Amino acid sequence: MSPLPAPDSVEDLEIALLLEGLFQRYHYDFRRYARASIKRRLVQAREQMGYATLSALQDAVLHDPGMLPRLLGYLTVQVSEMFRDPSYFRALRETVLPHLRTYPSLKVWVAGCSHGEEVYSLAILFREEGLYDRTLFYATDINPEALRIAEAGVYPLDRVRTFTENHQKSGGRSSLSDYYTADYGRAVFDKSLRSRVVFSDHSLVTDAVFAEMQLISCRNVMIYFDRALQDRAIGLFRDALPRNGFLGLGAKESLRFSAHADAFGEFVREEKIYRKRAA
CATH class of the missing domain: 3.40.50.150 (Vaccinia Virus protein VP39)
Incomplete structure (x- = not known):
């Protein structure tokens, strides 16, 4: 897999590090998801889970496997309906x-x-x-x-x-x-x-x-x-x-x-x- 593009901001760097951490620690790979979408979901997770920064969220998730399912709920899309379309x-x-x-x-x-x-x-x-x-x-x-x-x-x-x-x-x-x-x-x-x-x-x-x-x-x-x-x-x-x-x-x-x-x-x-x- 080719290297990710250089981050444009501290928040972008935090996102890259968090996604890399999820892959290395839990083998969930979101590194090639569309960046705008994954950023929006991570920011939502940070806010609703009560963390000041994405780095703090990363630290919590990497040290507490019990938090992983909750974060996955934000990162994976679970919106559908029967016979949709x-x-x-x-x-x-x-x-x-x-x-x-x-x-x-x-x-x-x-x-x-x-x-x-x-x-x-x-x-x-x-x-x-x-x-x-x-x-x-x-x-x-x-x-x-x-x-x-x-x-x-x-x-x-x-x-x-x-x-x-x-x-x-x-x-x-x-x-x-x-x-x-x-x-x-x-x-x-x-x-x-x-x-x-x-x-x-x-x-x-x-x-x-x-x-x-x-x-x-x-x-x-x-x-x-x-x-x-x-x-x-x-x-x-x-x-x-x-x-x-x-x-x-x-x-x-x-x-x-x-x-x-x-x-x-x-x-x-x-x-x-x-x-x-x-x-």
């Missing part, structure tokens, strides 16, 4: 799943799964289309607390109205209420939806490909990476996909400037769904 899921339903239906077995990777909304959305979609029982889903994230929440499958009940509207707009063939029970202000999603889901810690920054996938969905994750890290992630996706495998990105993400762009062709342009070309 319904047209994306409609495009999967109408144009991608007809191709996946020809496979006897399927593997789907949700990279950066956050609190699990997207993997549950895909599980419901695949169940509605008759593909769930032949599919293994991998839901990965670098934040252990996010993975714990994802595996529990419990969300505030006041979010379910949005989830339901999104599901209907995505072309849902059932009622979302078929998949959860209401319990003391919470929506508890059915355990059967995660019977074929593997929740696992995985970093797009430092880890390698772990299986061949027919579909990878990594949405609204790479917008927080710098160009070099985006290329690394896309290279992982290229290596994980077989010929004609599918990759879905977020609305503000693109392969246009990637060194790996030639490995993919646009499949549904407006929904940022790509298909891996033949070698």
